[in-house]
Amino acid sequence: MNFFERQRQVRRISVRLVVLFALAVAGTVAVVDLAVWFVIGVGSPAETVVTALVVASVLTVALIGLSSLFKSISLRRGGGARVAESLGGTAVPPDTRDPDLRRLRNVVEEIAIASGTPVPALYVLEKERGINAFAAGWSPADAAVAVTRGSLDRLNRDELQGVIAHEFSHVVNGDMRLNIKLMGLLFGLLVLFVVGRVLTLVRGGNRNPTPLIGLALIIAGAIGMGVGRIIQAAVSRQREYLADATAVQYTRQTAGLVGALKKIAGLKESSAVRNPRADEVGHMLFGSAKGLKGQMLATHPPLIDRIRVLEPNTRPEELEQLRRQWATRPPSGAAEDRAMGLADGSTRVSGQSGSGTPGRGHVPGGAQAPGSRAPGEPRTPAGAGLGAAADPAAVVAAIGGVEPDALDRAGRLLDRIPEHLRVSAHETEGSVSLVLALVLSAHPDVRAAQLAAVGRHFGEAAADEVRRAGQALTGLPPELRLPLAELAFPALQRRTPEQQDAIMATLHDMIAADGRLDVVEYCLSRLLHEQLHEARHHRPSWAGQRYSVAAARTATATLLAVLADAGHDDSGHDDARPAARAFAAGLGRLPGDWRGVAYAPPAAGVVALEHTWGALDGMPAHAKQQLIEAVVTVIGHDGRMTVSELELLRTICAMLHCPLPPVAQAPGRVA
Template identity: 50%
Template sequence: MNFFERQRQVRRLSTRLVLLFVLAVVGIVVVVNLAAVFAFNATSGNPPQLAGFVALVTVATVVAIGLAALVRTLTLRGGGGKVARELGGVPVPADTTDPELRRLRNVVEEMALASGVPVPEVYLLPEETAINAFAAGWSPSDAAVAVTRGALQRLNRDELQGVIAHEFAHVVNGDMRLNIRLMGLLFGILFLTVIGRGMARVGLLGGGRQRSNNNSGGGINPLMLVGLALLVAGYVGVLAGRLIQASVSRQREYLADASAVQYTRQTRGIAGALKKIGGLTDGSELKSPKRDEVGHMLFGEAARASWFATHPPLADRIRALEPSFDPAELQRLSQQWAAAPPSGRQEDVALGLAPPAPGQPAPPVSGRPALPEHDARVRVAPTEVLGRVAAPTETAYTHAAAILDRIPDPLLDRARNRDAAVPLLLGLLLSAEPEIRQHQYAALADRHGRDLADAALREADDLAGLHPTLRLPLAELTFPALRARPGPELESLMAAVFTLIHADGAIDVSEYCLSRLLLAELQEALRPDSRWRTDRRSLTDARSAAAFLLATLAQVGHADRAAAEQAFQAGIATLLPGTTLPYAPPENGVLALETAWPVLDGLRPGDKERLVAATVAVISHDGMMTVPEIELLRTICGLLHCPLPPMAGHGIG
């Protein structure tokens, strides 16, 4: 199952979620109506009056549930960080020097680079001693990954890597958006218990006063009866919510486990983490009162196993990774760790995974691929690229670690620094052509101040010799530091990026696409999109936009018009078999794509798959791709939300 098939599966799960939610609401409405009819003796009226009463109660119930779900969803528009903070999470600074937190951030950064997605915010749940983690957000650009203190202390680096890889699988597979919507819907279902509890309390107090003022007594206060009915309906909602959580999340956990193994190419990490959950007293159980609300998005069960468990049985998950696993091993590990709980850092030392002591040189790392030469040419087929989208392999992961090793430390420090990240990012986006750079500098100085323009220019000079495969990863590493800046400053940064794109219209396609990708990611991080449905357009709707993209790529990749037209037609044949479109590159070059990206990004998964294949067909018309062309392809895939791992050695990913 490739990325695009997983996207289609998520869409089907979204449809199932809506249907289950509707069924739950119908059940709740029936319970509330029965109670209301009985409490207010509505059956004594004529049929039209009864029908009107039932309609009124139904509308009131549905509106209450809908408004509660909507309000809760809107409160989660802050993205994954909002969810993490609600559970008591504290941000892990990008430039932290704490050894345990630095290890966590390094693992997250490596996994992000290997996956081809922006580096997410990282949170620690300091009060949680169990082993657990989750990823949350509306999109990779506003994602957050949170781990518990127990996970940080008990897991060695391989195990922590396995857990983070599992969470990144949820990020790239599109599970996060589904999970965060489920939080909103569940809140709407459970909201009736809050109303019911309040109405029952008011009804009970009112009934007591009525009896004290009327010695003849009285019947049950209708308000209290309706309140009790709402409580019952709310618990029906609780039951339905658990069923929905289990239905949506169980198979996704198996898939995320398998993806984590694919990312790291070893089972001992994630299997070891699961064994520690089963063998330690705290397991994966959280203390937070909100644990049930987020249970479906956690690495392990938030509470003790129940009939409506959100995750598959622990032994089954381990056995899927290690077929020879004997569940009796968990009992043995439990006895072993009862006296001496495991320490992740001590295990790192024993396994040779610990970093060198302060002041000591790092040992040479073997097995990490070298960066390709600037003029290297790679034979790449469209099918190979499609198989790599959102599917990083061990080679991609080790290459991501090599990328971090090869970025100079001063650049890494500035990328992780809240204040230095802005001029560094703008310096990355300045054109290598002196004339275009001067236009960009003048526009930046005019609209955003000479100090910022000078700082960006200095950074651009320092970045002049940076290998092309390091530019996009370095830009992505700035994101955690940028997200820490206030909203108005991010708005100003987006305006500055936009200024660079439109400085004189002569920016080349690679620089334009990198600028546009980072601008889109900044926009998504600042204004997460919580719309229920996306990816609705067909290729028929997007034909003009797709032709613009393919024609632009053909034009910039071939000096000869005849060769460019051949490349364009090869892309059209892949995108729309049997169709012939005229080769007409836009007069204003890459800026013609400004209106195309929203249309192309909205394509259905199957159509987007064909577009990516067509893009590869144009760029690699001669069967070969250069390093800049592969980086351009990665950037375009990022704009289409089809994350492509970095190039490694002699191929992709």
Template identity: 50%
Template sequence: MNFFERQAAARRGSGRLVVLFALAVLCIVLAVDAATLLLTGSAGATLAATVATLAVIGLGSLYRIASLRGGGAVVAAQLGGTWVPEDTRDPSLRRLRNVVEEVAIASGVPVPKLFVMEQEPGINAFAAGYSPSDAAIAVTRGALDRLNRDELQGVIAHEFSHVLNGDMRLNVRLMGVLFGIMMLALIGQRILIYGRGGRSRNGGAVLVAALVAMVVGGIGVFFGRLIKAGVSRQREYLADAAAVQFTRQTRGLAGALKKIGGLPAGSRLDDKADAEEIGHMLFGQGRAASSWLATHPPLAERIRRLEPSFDARQLQALQQRWRAHPPDGLAEDVALGLAQAPVAPPSLPASGARMAMTPPQVAGQVGAPAEDDYRHAHDLVEGLPESLRELARGRATAMPLLAGLLLEADPAVAARQRSELVARCGEAMAAHAFELRRQRLEALHPMQRLPLAALAFPALRQRPRPELDAFLGAIEAMVHADGQVSVFEYCLSRLLQVQVREALDPSRHARFGRRKASGVREEFATLLAVLAQAGHPDQPLQAQRAYLAGLQRVLPRDHVAYAPPAEGVRALDAVWEPLDALAPPAKQVLVEALVDAVSHDGRVGVAEAELLRTVCALLHCPLPAMLERGR
């Protein structure tokens, strides 16, 4: 399956979740009613028990869903994760951040927040959040200490697959929904503890109520585990396959799985409550479970799919070897040469270079980074001056750096932009942004602008909300300082707006699109017309041909005349929300139409490719950093 098919599957998974949840609720209510009728013989008491049970389940689910509205970072923090600062100097944390940054840039998504579960010696990880903009990735201390860089990269690539394919969003919703059907078991435990106090006159009744709640609650626990197992198991195979496609080598992911099987701690979480609640989200099995209630496929089978010659008996040899001398991930990096700096400076294509690409090829790359994308992302990051990377990761410097990326070269326009920035964010930030633009950003390669913005995103969203609101207002004003706004600058500013807004209110943006292409004809036409005109500003005939090439793919039976909007790029403000609400298959056709438009002459320039990446990011169809593979 490609990205769009997996997104559609995740949407169908949401529907199945509703059906299974309803079935679980029905079974719990019937069990409570049967127990009440048996104990009281009263129809009125049975009706009251039905209402009370539905209320407990519903309120429990609503409470847990509300507690998760803050997105991935809230989930990771609630589960004991410790935030990893952007400027950390700890070697193991620095290695983790470097791997995650490179995977994010290769995937075309914002760099997620990072957390470490310091008290967990097992090897495990999970991704949480409603969208890539609010995603958080947490790894255990055991993963940091025991895995080498290749193995850590395989685990992180596995988790990014869940981020890209919509699994992460479904997992967070699952946490909230399942909490409700497990509420009776929790209530039974509390009643049992209360009843043991021995001070209640109705101790017998309390004990009976506790036992009934525990037994009926067991039904909820059973269904909860069954739902998690059904939702999670097959997706783990898909995520393993995606990680191998990304890293283009099996030794990293297979090595991580072997260490899980060979070390005493395995992938187990010592916190049993966390292991129960997030078992379906983890890289490895978080708690012991019977094979048909396990949230993950058998470990040996996962390894065998990566290495067909693997024999499960090899794990016994590893267990004996590591019993006395557990592996040290950082030491393995040195021994394997994984900690060495690149011997040759990275190179990027000339700004005027042109690439060959086809619509199916680009659509196939959406949400499906491969090994050359990872290598190219590494080159992009290494190619950025260390001083710029430090500025991007700094809380105080991320804002002026991003503002500097949007400053115009025209002095008159830049002066108006400065006035807008001063009015909203102060003279100091404006001066810093202009200094960065003049000294460091003017010579930046076009392919480095989006990666630099991605590096700055984690530090940006650490700022207080009032500061972010003021900064976003300044960005909006800067872009519209005059009517001559380039499409790339408009899209980059819009992307910044969208990503920050989603990070501030993640649950509001958690949705799977359902609209069909026929319902957004005018929006399609507007986007294609603006892109065609931007690619051929002085060639109206070529622009019309580019427009018609894209329209033919997305609306082959319709004729919408080429009519570039008078307001130019600002007309795009009205198209993003309707187009982003398209169903995944319709989005695939849209991406192919955009490629048709920019490559109608058979070649695509670097600037056009970066524009295409930005537009796709706005539509939540992330593209890798390089669109021409195998170059």
């Protein structure tokens, strides 16, 4: 099942949830109506009975609906951070020197880069000694990943990687949004129960019907909540199996995830979460919030079943043996890391690995790679740089997943970014200077105008910081620009909305200083703008409407024309010129009749894409899959994809909410 099929599955589940919830509400209303009818009495006039039943039904539906809507909106507005903080989560400091927290951040960043998703906010539930974790948020842009202190203490790096990969599956597959919908729906039924309890306390004489109506609401709410919990548990168990499978796909080994599950089964603390609000988010957790205690409405499959899916020969006796072994000497993740040859628990020693995970070597970050352009050097032509294989099917297969060596490749990529740049990317102030420095021009006059723009928005001291950041970026290979910017995005999201607006305005002025917009600048500014917008508003910067394939026809043609124009030499003068051939090849990947559509590069160049995102993102999943195949066909029509084309491809996929990992690159000629 690829990413697009998983998206269709989530949409089907969402529709099914609405139907089941509507049935639960109907049953709840029926119970309330029955109580109202009983209170009014059989002898009342028919008009009175009908009016009372209609009023009771409307009030019940309104109470449930408005409560659910309120809860859903409040969860959306707070993003994943609000959920994490409500359970006592503490944000991981950007400049932390704690080895456990550094290891956590390192693992999260590796998986984020490898899976093509934004780096989420990180939280630790310091008071929780059980092994557990969760991902929360309305979209990947506002996601937060939280782990318990027990996870940091007891899990080695491979096991922690397996747990984090499991949570990233929920991010990529759309489970977070599904979980928030579930929380909102159940809250509406809970409010009905609470209102019923309040009404039972009302006193006003023997003939006062209020307590009886309150009792009816309690019964109705309890029935509705019971049905809701059953629905929630069934959906959650199904998604947990999928998340386990996706985690194995990410890490390419089962030992880490299996090891984490076995430690949950073998340790006294298990996966228990003691926070009083744990039940509210129980379906979002890696393991059951109640640990190994039995539950009639379990939100997670039995541990032995999850383990056996990954390791079929596991027997219950083995888990019992682990319980006895760890009763007096619980495992230490840090000690296991050292035994596996990890330097400090956060990075691997070159050539060594544990649990079947390949080790990583170190490549000096300051080395100049073929075709690279340091900030301050002239821009290279579109055809220059590193090449990559152009296989549409392979790119589509990689979306929402991780290729066999993608996680290791992401680790090596992060290793190539100098430590001081990674530190700056995590800092609230340093991240701003770093991102702005990525667009500094080589031309002295243009650079001076860009720094003056920084000074106007943030002051001369900030302009000096950007100048120094530009010097620190000298020699950074071009394929590391977007990954470095992606590391900085979470720090930028911590700024106030006014500061974020000022950052975007400054970036816009800097890009406009030379009177033109190249592909690299567009990708950086577009990704930054969209991630900041979605993190603040929890929706795309466009309307977010649904579009049919036919309605998105013009936007599709514009996108392919921009790509053909940006990536191919248009020096020919006949209809068979390279850009036109690439455009035609892309259209050939799409269904329907495109014979009347001729290649016409937009005069606005890459800026023309600004008018296409709403329609393209609004298309159904299968249409997005076909569109990305067409995009790769156009970009790779000359047999390779340059670094700037790869950045544009990743930007397009991000705008379509189809996370694309870094594509494997191979050396290519420099134009």
